[in-house]
Amino acid sequence: MKLSTFILNHLIDLGVDTIFGVPGDYNLRFLDYIEEEQRLKWVGTCNELNAAYAADGYGKINGLGVLVTTYGVGELSAMNGVAGAYAENVPLIHFVGMPSTSALQTGLPVHHSFGTGYFNEFTEMWTKISCATAQLSQTNWLVEIERVISTAIRKSKPAYIAIPADLFDMEVDDNIHLQFSRGSIGHEEQISQICDLIFENLQKSQMPVAWLGCNTRQFNAVELTSDLIESLNIPFAQTITAKSLYDESSDQYLGLYAGNFSPVDLVKQTFQKADCLIRIGVRITDFNSGGFSHKKFENIIDITDKVIRINGHYFVGVNTHKLLTTVVDKCRRDKIRFDNYLHYNRQTATKNSAPKDLSWSLNHFWDYTVSQIKPNDILLADAGTSFFGIWERNVTVKHLLLTQVLWSSIGYTLPAGLGASCADLSTRALVFIGDGAFQMTAQELSSIARLNLPVIVFLINNDGYTIERAIHGENAEYNDIAPWDYCKFAKALDNRINTHKVKTMEQYQQVLNLIDSNQSKHRTHLIELMFKRDDVPKMLTAAVKGMSKQNS
């Protein structure tokens, strides 16, 4: 078997069926193998940044994303996208085709290099934004492939593998098969000790509350976490990053908790009253914690993939999945529930309904949109007012909301929508993106249209960088952008894209009805939504205060 086939077989075993990237002469032989392999689809993008975003979107839905670029010019263009995946804990494997072994050995000044005869610069750059890096050779390939891929899966981060062009056709042993595993080892004794400590602290409490994050995906414990909260019968909130991961229609669901940024007062009040916090899979970042204004509990049970903290006790190297399984079993067996504690007023939790006032504003747009979302829809919200519009409202959908809460690179959602849609072709991907963000990665709409993907782009046209205007420089020129004709632009990319321009609620309702009635053979839509420059979601106003303080 050839090395390329060996690699692709393992990627297929890991559930990958689509690979994103851009060709270059150093990776072309690898792409031949991808193209020949029936179980894989190659999706070429307009540039490598977008390929990285697409692989990230695909990886978030599918569990592992794969990206292929060429040496130097290609790989460096992908850096911001891969760094985002690194910050947001998305498992990706980035393959780079590099000059052949003979060029490396003789130090030839080949194209895409700095001409110094030194070929390690780029791999060295990647060490800061990858959990593992390798340059394959005729002797190290097996050990390095095993090390790099298993690290990416275990750490849920991007990893980098550079392959000299001649190695793609190298013959390797047919009988080698690698097994990649996610978990760490769990010692029964340690797990039962931690489990006892959790219940000891929980039972000291009268009013516990839970705060759930999305790192539970890393230890494959989203369902376990939901089971635990349901068994305990305690109210729960989720972080911004976990938006739509847990059941927002549950009676126990309070809303998002983000300290002072929390959009619903009930959540803050419940946290204020609570005397114990069970925090599972939460990462404290500026947005997640409301500019670090979250309540600091004395009685805290904090469960992450790295450390378990129970009041003053710290445990590392614990198999978190196993621990949660044990905790849920005990909870059910011993019927540990907080049935008497339902002091919070469930009725006041926000329920979504279409707005009665049909005047056109950003808030009414969001109210109506959320009332039209279907349970299988994949949702993506870009950094900008789109973030806040969706954070403020409850949505119950199958997949986690795709955003970059920590990295916040604008333009991410359009290519990520391409990737996410490739990962689940059975459903629609709704991309909410600002006009400024759209201008960053707009050309990828053509790849979406080329594949006839059911992606609906909701382009919020508010004449520039509204979120930045809200933070600083309301009328400054640097917050202006060129006023593109977005519908014409989309048509120029691909005439089959369905375009719609909306200025009133009535028009908006008609457009959504039209899309729903499925009249067009071509499934890609762009809806340009016209708003005033200063029309902002409520939560943004609270967050802006926090951000200004943080930057001063």
Ligand SMILES: Cc1ncc(C[n+]2csc(CCOP(=O)(O)OP(=O)(O)O)c2C)c(N)n1
């Ligand atoms: C790649 C990148 N460059 C710059 C920024 C800084 N930035 C954050 S939000 C924003 C403006 C977003 O404007 P738009 O997409 O139109 O959204 P709006 O707030 O207007 O809805 C900018 C420039 C960023 N986050 N990412």
Ligand SMILES: [Mg+2]
């Ligand atoms: Mg804008």
